Amino acid sequence: MLKVEVDRTQCQNFGQCVVEAPNVFRLNSRDEMEYTPDVEDAELDNVEAAVDVCPMQAISLALGR
Amino acid sequence: MSPPVVIVGASLGGLRSAEALRRCGYAGPITVFGDEPHAPYNRPPLSKDVLGGEVTHAAVAFPQRAATSDVEWRLGTRIRSADLEQRSIRTTDGEEVRYRALVVATGLRPKRLSPRTATLAGAFALRTLDDAAALRNALHPGVQVVIAGSGFVGCEVAATARQLGCEVTVVGSAELPMLGPLGSALAEDVMRRHVERGVRFRMGTHVAEALGQEAVEGVRLADGSEVACQVLVEAIGSLHNTEWLDGNDVNAAQGLRTDSAMRVLRADGSSWRDVFAVGDVARFPNAIYGDEPASIEHWNIPTETAKRASRILALQLAEDPRLDAAIAERFAPVPSFWSDQYDMSLLAYGLPALADRVELLAGKAGGDCVYGYFVGDRMVGVCGIGMRSEVLKHRDEVSRYGHVPIGEPAR
Numbered sequence: 282m283l284k285v286e287v288d289r290t291q292c293q294n295f296g297q298c299v300v301e302a303p304n305v306f307r308l309n310s311r312d313e314m315e316y317t318p319d320v321e322d323a324e325l326d327n328v329e330a331a332v333d334v335c336p337m338q339a340i341s342l343a344l345g346r
Numbered sequence: 347m348s349p350p351v352v353i354v355g356a357s358l359g360g361l362r363s364a365e366a367l368r369r370c371g372y373a374g375p376i377t378v379f380g381d382e383p384h385a386p387y388n389r390p391p392l393s394k395d396v397l398g399g400e401v402t403h404a405a406v407a408f409p410q411r412a413a414t415s416d417v418e419w420r421l422g423t424r425i426r427s428a429d430l431e432q433r434s435i436r437t438t439d440g441e442e443v444r445y446r447a448l449v450v451a452t453g454l455r456p457k458r459l460s461p462r463t464a465t466l467a468g469a470f471a472l473r474t475l476d477d478a479a480a481l482r483n484a485l486h487p488g489v490q491v492v493i494a495g496s497g498f499v500g501c502e503v504a505a506t507a508r509q510l511g512c513e514v515t516v517v518g519s520a521e522l523p524m525l526g527p528l529g530s531a532l533a534e535d536v537m538r539r540h541v542e543r544g545v546r547f548r549m550g551t552h553v554a555e556a557l558g559q560e561a562v563e564g565v566r567l568a569d570g571s572e573v574a575c576q577v578l579v580e581a582i583g584s585l586h587n588t589e590w591l592d593g594n595d596v597n598a599a600q601g602l603r604t605d606s607a608m609r610v611l612r613a614d615g616s617s618w619r620d621v622f623a624v625g626d627v628a629r630f631p632n633a634i635y636g637d638e639p640a641s642i643e644h645w646n647i648p649t650e651t652a653k654r655a656s657r658i659l660a661l662q663l664a665e666d667p668r669l670d671a672a673i674a675e676r677f678a679p680v681p682s683f684w685s686d687q688y689d690m691s692l693l694a695y696g697l698p699a700l701a702d703r704v705e706l707l708a709g710k711a712g713g714d715c716v717y718g719y720f721v722g723d724r725m726v727g728v729c730g731i732g733m734r735s736e737v738l739k740h741r742d743e744v745s746r747y748g749h750v751p752i753g754e755p756a757r
Binding site: 294295338 | 362369388390408409645646649682684686691693732733734735737738741
């Protein structure tokens, strides 16, 4: 499993992460970013791409257990 | 042991190139040269929140990934020249370094008004962390600041300086700030937001010269009028850092020309097999905009071009039979930019600057809103204040392959 964390003090809901990893990140009806913190290893490439493109560099990723 | 893959430039493009080489399976040596003393860091906050707060490397540093822990970082080392035939580069100290493949990621530097302002006290340009730290030290409450240039950097610095209590005047050659990338409706809105907070604008003119012998005392504009200031910020565009490649068979006019695999082109249009360019320094063809190479100076492009170049390079170094297919794949990174000024957070996809028609798609002018930018009936850009889902909805539409001529480099 992967552990995804978002620094909410940085996040500005740009939604670039949603483009790269739609299974992990989404914008809700109020345009706030929501995400799944625990994700399958298969999402690694997508989540790393989301980490890369976040304009606020607010996403971090830990390789779990 | 074979010589390393050498990456020249230790900012976003250089970092992403090294990371992507590892991710694509290249396990050999990588050496990255950077002329700044700092490990890779993120530049956009330098005109925004970091400039308004504490300018430290920790505030903007990119995290180092485990996969790149064995990369050799030669920071504080400038490259003076290269010999692409001999596959070698030379540092300003005279050290020669041979490479197996070269990735050019030397980016841009700010244009200056004149050689004099480059050394005049009180005159600043903003590109590096050290630039930002120096500027931050000068932005005290009550200080008069003139900003030459009304693009992204100029407007963001204006907002930050105003919030720090400075008296700010923006001088721009267009009718409105950020007019090129935003179109007149949004540009008017941006200007209104600044004016409401007390920023003054002198538009349709430019700074002709800085006044003051020892330190900046003011500026003279092209119309002959003078504006007093103690701080002058030059945000009038940038130049590509390619001089170190002079004397080689490359085309470096307005950026280093590459093919769609990010391989640097010779004058005759053929590709160097072992020389790549990524990031702001590269002028590459984007399948969204046809075959004409262009330099797109938006923040997401270094990452996209680095991933493309490194994938091709890794396949090539591994003599992988999938190389030709990878080179033939279309490369069509969707440009994206954002800007924060006061409480306004703006996000765009595509290249609104190409448009000949702008249309309000959603929301209300002056508040949260989304504009579409069109060439004929084709949407080439979308830009919104807030309303992220609505902006995102149009991302696919602005990124279809086509032949919208790209014209002048964006931004």
